[in-house]
Amino acid sequence: MSSRQSEELKNKERFEKEALVHIDSLFRTALRMTKNEGDADDLVQETFLKAWRFWDKFQEGSNCRAWLFKIMTNIFINNYRAKAWTPQTIDLEDVDDDFLFGQLSALGPSDDPEKHFFNKIFDDDVKKAIEELPEDFRLVVVLSFLEGFSYQEIADIVKLNIGTVKSRLHRGRKLLQKLLWEYAVKNGFVKEAAK
Amino acid sequence: MTCEEALKLLYDVIDKEASEYDVKRVKEHLNNCKDCMSRYQFEEMFKIFVVDKASSQSKSRQLKSSILRTIETSERHPRRITGGPFRFGMVVAAAAVALVLCIVAAFSVAKFYRHRVDIYPFEKSHMNGVVSNINPALSPVTDLVTARNFLANDMHYNFNSDISGLCLIGVEMEEVLGHQFVHLHYFDGTDQISLFIGHAEGVDLPDFEKRVISGVEYFKHVCRECQVIYWLENGTISIAVTENKNVDLTPLIPIDDYI
Ligand SMILES: [Zn+2]
Ligand SMILES: [Zn+2]
Numbered sequence: 001m002s003s004r005q006s007e008e009l010k011n012k013e014r015f016e017k018e019a020l021v022h023i024d025s026l027f028r029t030a031l032r033m034t035k036n037e038g039d040a041d042d043l044v045q046e047t048f049l050k051a052w053r054f055w056d057k058f059q060e061g062s063n064c065r066a067w068l069f070k071i072m073t074n075i076f077i078n079n080y081r082a083k084a085w086t087p088q089t090i091d092l093e094d095v096d097d098d099f100l101f102g103q104l105s106a107l108g109p110s111d112d113p114e115k116h117f118f119n120k121i122f123d124d125d126v127k128k129a130i131e132e133l134p135e136d137f138r139l140v141v142v143l144s145f146l147e148g149f150s151y152q153e154i155a156d157i158v159k160l161n162i163g164t165v166k167s168r169l170h171r172g173r174k175l176l177q178k179l180l181w182e183y184a185v186k187n188g189f190v191k192e193a194a195k
Numbered sequence: 196m197t198c199e200e201a202l203k204l205l206y207d208v209i210d211k212e213a214s215e216y217d218v219k220r221v222k223e224h225l226n227n228c229k230d231c232m233s234r235y236q237f238e239e240m241f242k243i244f245v246v247d248k249a250s251s252q253s254k255s256r257q258l259k260s261s262i263l264r265t266i267e268t269s270e271r272h273p274r275r276i277t278g279g280p281f282r283f284g285m286v287v288a289a290a291a292v293a294l295v296l297c298i299v300a301a302f303s304v305a306k307f308y309r310h311r312v313d314i315y316p317f318e319k320s321h322m323n324g325v326v327s328n329i330n331p332a333l334s335p336v337t338d339l340v341t342a343r344n345f346l347a348n349d350m351h352y353n354f355n356s357d358i359s360g361l362c363l364i365g366v367e368m369e370e371v372l373g374h375q376f377v378h379l380h381y382f383d384g385t386d387q388i389s390l391f392i393g394h395a396e397g398v399d400l401p402d403f404e405k406r407v408i409s410g411v412e413y414f415k416h417v418c419r420e421c422q423v424i425y426w427l428e429n430g431t432i433s434i435a436v437t438e439n440k441n442v443d444l445t446p447l448i449p450i451d452d453y454i
Binding site: 012015016020023027028032041044045048049052074077078097098100101104105114118121122123125126127130144145146150151159166169170173176177 | 202206210212233234237238240241242244245246248249250251258259261262263265266267438439440441442
């Protein structure tokens with residue numbers, strides 16, 4: 001085996017050990033972003049292919065997972081995001097920060113409505129609610145909640161300033177609570193408090 | 196600390212982004228304020244609830260082996276680096292002109308045709324990581340001093356400030372569309388960005404979406420594969436190309452404050 005071949009082999013081993021280990025985490029986010037397994041597969045595959053192409057540019061010791069998410073976010077925004085660029089207008093101004101908390105508190109302290117609410121909702125319903133968030137909010141919510149990235153890491157991944165990340169996360173949270181509340185009301189898990 | 200202050204820090208504390216000092220102050224407040232305490236507990240519970248419910252997933256089993264198979268047969272990005280990776284430390288550009296990126300209008304068939312014809316050399320050369328159209332008669336710019344002198348003295352560009360986050364990975368002379376350009380290859384950690392600088396005479400590019408910033412006309416084209424912007428100033432033309440449509444290319448714009 002030539003030295004070039006053995007260097008390539010080492011490269012591949014290092015790629016497998018440092019990059020490919022994040023496959024599940026990338027797939028999870030890809031799934032929430034694309035909303036279907038086929039596209040999520042493709043997105044993750046493209047991400048690793050691109051990462052491999054640029055593997056010699058990746059600096060050893062830096063955050064490989066964040067680097068991979070940055071690549072994936074770029075590909076997602078460029079190729080998967082709905083082609084229509086019409087800004088999604090969601091009016092959240094009339095939703096209070098403590099909307100869900102307020103609703104649940106209003107149900108009365110008797111039988112611990114919060115626990116009731118949280119226990120009734122299924123995994124898939126939470127996933128669906130996340131997928132209903134507009135893409136910009138969904139991306140930061142997923143990166144923060146599910147992937148545990150810090151505000152600064154998210155800012156680097158999605159190429160936004162930290163203030164924008166925080167405000168999107170804030171609005172994403174609010175909207176997620178509103179969607180889950182509506183879902184719970186629709187399914188009769190809770191009764192809507194009198195207006 | 197007031198309730199208002201405590202609630203302002205709510206998400207920072209829950210997301211573990213607040214400073215130790217703030218966390219301590221919030222805790223003190225929560226110990227004395229039942230209302231804020233229950234709000235904090237609720238938001239914390241909500242986050243745990245979402246993370247718990249949404250983290251379970253069906254994994255794609257074949258994905259890993261299929262990726263391994265793909266990289267087995269694919270070349271890594273060919274190196275087009277003339278001088279090896281280095282930090283430039285100087286710049287091509289300037290005050291980042293805040294350009295509000297409106298997103299591109301659809302192209303008519305005619306325009307699309309022109310686009311393919313005129314921009315093709317750039318797309319072909321950069322979107323695949325394969326650089327073509329190098330004029331072999333021109334010796335490549337191999338060192339920073341040559342590049343700097345060339346750009347500063349011949350092209351009158353200012354290199355005094357830095358383009359943050361961009362690493363210059365190559366400088367060379369190139370012939371595109373029958374004209375000579377100095378070609379700067381940048382890498383931002385994810386994407387390659389190319390900047391061409393050449394004399395404007397005789398270069399005829401299509402009129403893409405036009406905007407005027409500080410008296411300079413910029414033409415911008417975004418399509419599925421690429422983002423191309425170009426601008427003309429003092430007899431020179433600059434063309435920036437990247438695969439990433441979200442990168443703001445306007446910081447690459449040279450300022451007319453010559454060295
Ligand atoms: Zn309080
Ligand atoms: Zn194009």
